[in-house]
Amino acid sequence: MDDVGSVVAFWMLSVMTLGAAVMVVAVRNLIYAVLFLILSFIGVAGLYLTLSADFVAIAQVLIYAGAVSVLILFAVLLTPRAARDNAETFLQVPGLVLATLVAVTIGAIALVTDWNEATRGAFPETAGAIGEALLDKYVLPFEIASVILLAAMIGAIVLVRED
Amino acid sequence: MIFLAEWWDLRDLGNPVGKLLELLGDHGPDWLPYAVSAIVGSITIVVFLLVSLLAFAWVERRLLGRMQARLGPNRVGPWGVFQSIADAIKFVTKEAITSRNVDRWMFWAAPVLVAVPVLVVFAVLPFGEGMVLADLNVGVLFVIAVGSVTAIPIFMAGWSSNNKFSLLGAMREVAMLISYELPQVLALLGVVVFAGTMRMNGIVGWQDEHNTWLIFLQPLAVLIYLIAGTVEINRTPTDIAEAESEIVAGYHTEYSGIKFGMFWLTEYFAGFAIAAIIATVYLGGWTLWGLEEWVPGWIIFLAKLYGLFWLFIWMRGTLPRLRIDQLMGFAWKFLLPLALINIFVAGLEVLIWRENDLAAEAVLPGFAIANLVLAGVLIVAWARFLGRARPSWRPARARLVKELGAVVYGQEG
Amino acid sequence: MSVELGHYLMVGAILFSIGLYVALAKRNAVGILMGIELMFNAVNLTLISFSRFVSPPTDVSGHVFVVFVITVAAAEAALALALAVVVYRNRETIDIDRINLMRW
């Protein structure tokens, strides 16, 4: 991947994703944090596109930016008397240290390891291949996932239902 | 195709642009054609949308005028055709008020962001053969995904306004969008099952190849998509997010001037987008059973698009508004089960067709008739099942009495 | 200059650690959920980049795995937010600091 477009796109999207993620930490208002989280999700979707994973990118926009974030917004609004200031607990410093250590460790591993890269091009079309894989090779996990979704749906309804 | 494909042949607007790109590719750096094609395509789409908007803001008001036994705008220019231009000037020159306690950043960002998803939808819609900005192979999914993102700017507008009515309107809109996404996706899935592709051009090509429109094979899905689309564009039968008799103007209560203009314009753009999606997916896009050889495909496509938009205008002139819980109930209790049955039937039919290697000409008319009958039966039966039939004891008109003093009340009356 | 696997892995690593910090240190339960979502995204990004750069061209296992992760994440988000709402109803707060009773 060394054509100009890909490189520019990668750097712009990375900066957008990580910058938005940092803003999630930094902003003082929880609603702003959710909106920056959405921006970060969209940046990740863009990164998927540069990796020629179009189906996953669209699914990311559809589910994360369109559905999960709206759920989060609803949760924030349904808890009106809770603090909306996006503050930290006493675990701020340990959390920061741990997060830095994890970043350094993973980064080091990522750079040091020889990943045995295959020289290969982009996928021509992923949607069909994913569909076939889901209904052929991964049909059992697929069914289990649907059961999980059903269970989650019923669970959420039972939890929040007024009676 | 009998097209000459000379660069000046406007039957395919891609010809001149292609020539331009060819020239650029020959003489400039290799990324230049991409950039130029993207810019030219985007500008074309925006110009097309703005022109359509100016035209239809006037057409809608004239048509509504006819439906409502009045004249409609008739002062600015002949038959009032310049009314929309006058309106546009008014929007721009009016003061865009920002109240003191609003959340400034979001209040300003929302009207700008709200137009983005709608504009992006047009990137994957083919205006003619080859006249598509980005022929994504997941076009159908893209349209749905982008449509689901519109909830965010609307929420931003409602929340940042610091107004109860705005917030209520925004929450209603978000809840509606989420609920109607499901039937919408399932309605489009039926098409994908038949066409075997999610590429918009592929779907159009499939319809062209089989000499049919998917509206015949998927009548129920068209209806579901039309209803869900009406909800998404927030026009009258379902405009509860800005129901003026309840919550003043919903999420754009606090907006004025060009900021309100952006919401207003986005509503029109979204209407065009839904009409364009239906025209592409269910009505054969830029094809018309061979006529596209003589008439430019983009004119056929625009004719279908505007025809469908006329349907939205008609609905607006006729129907009252549902209550929010009724609208949500309609999505979950009515549209969703029907969409599920529809997708099941579509899958079954395609299975029968493919497994037995039947000829398309033989099976497709049968499927069309079967699905039409099924759609009618399902709608009636499901409505009965949900108890939508009129209570038999209740008279359809007021009772007429001559004597006074008594009380007729209740069931047996 | 070109973009290689390492670049993507680094982005994933940083995103993961930001998510980890949010999940560990934020006081609001919804904020913690946001951190978890960020971590999911980092993992997904890593999976997709491996699928693009390492696995054989016909194999979409990475993508399929991401689809599963997204599915499970959606289910998890719905449940977690329902829990947050329930906790709020009972305690009128979703601050992690103040949800410290073993029973209520």
Next chain:
Amino acid sequence: MTMKSEPFVVNVGPQHPSTHGVFRLRLTMDGEKIVDAEMVVGYLHRSMEKLAEGRTYTQNIPFTDRLDYLSAMSNNLAYCMAVEKLAGIDVPERGQFLRVIMAEFQRIANHAMAIASFAMECGVWFTPLMWMFREREKILDLFEMTCGARLTTNYVRIGGVSFDIPPEFMPAARALLKEMPERIAEYEALLMENEIILARSRDVGVLQPDLAIASSASGPVLRGSGVMWDIRKADPYAAYDRLEFDIPVGTCGDCYDRFLVRMEELRQSVRILEQALDMLPDGPASVNVPLALRPPAGEAYARIEAPKGELGFYLVSDGSPHPHRFHIRSPSYINLTPLRDMVVGLTVPDAVITLGSIDIVLGEVDR
């Protein structure tokens, strides 16, 4: 698991598209449900009853135009009837019939407005309003050719009416009556079988008949609850005892029933008008009454079935040219009384429809 949610207050009005003027409805909400409703009136108070005490009986007629400004004819009629009762004046037969004709035309105009605004509350985008304005315009044209004014007519006078009808009135009125049934059928086709209107208004804002009677509601609000009551039959005035018509009543007392009753009253008004135009006698339209009328000391109450319900004027005279006490029993105001019981337990959209189905005019509520 109990739901802990705090009630919050939604102010519908005083400036709100659905309050028909300046009227404030403070709704206390628990989530989507209304738990309490408080009506705040008085934003349009013009002190009419007090002002009237300083003017002569004749000077007060224009005040009544401004009560329910959508049915000025009926208001004039009720006031003049009260004065005539007080002073013992008999109105000639032609005057009585003209009063009936004008009052019934006014009823059609008012109900057109009421039905249209009810449909607007349901969310129709102006179409029924514009259709009904088409017929209302023709009625207002008739008023204009009779007395020169369209809304604030000041037409009915003490002792009769101000002008006899001009020659072009009859053909125009007959032409209008001829096309009315067709138009009413159009409205019914547009609104009555509309699935959304049915879903929105049926079983919404139910007013039980006993509550309707107890709160002394009147007009279509009372009849919508199934109570057979109409002053035109119970206590006939003007020429109503010589005309034949039926009283429409509802079955369930919900918003849809009130809408149906108004729809049917349009037809009945057309029926009355056809008879009245046929029976219109010749002769003088009014008797001469001194401008500074001095009725003998005493009191009188006269009531009519105005389009919105029982409109009554209570006058006390002390023998001077000015009324000693001038009180208006306005139907809009009294029909509002059961509103709280009707909207508690509903949602805001339902409350808006319920308010629309009562058909209030704030000029009459606040006086």
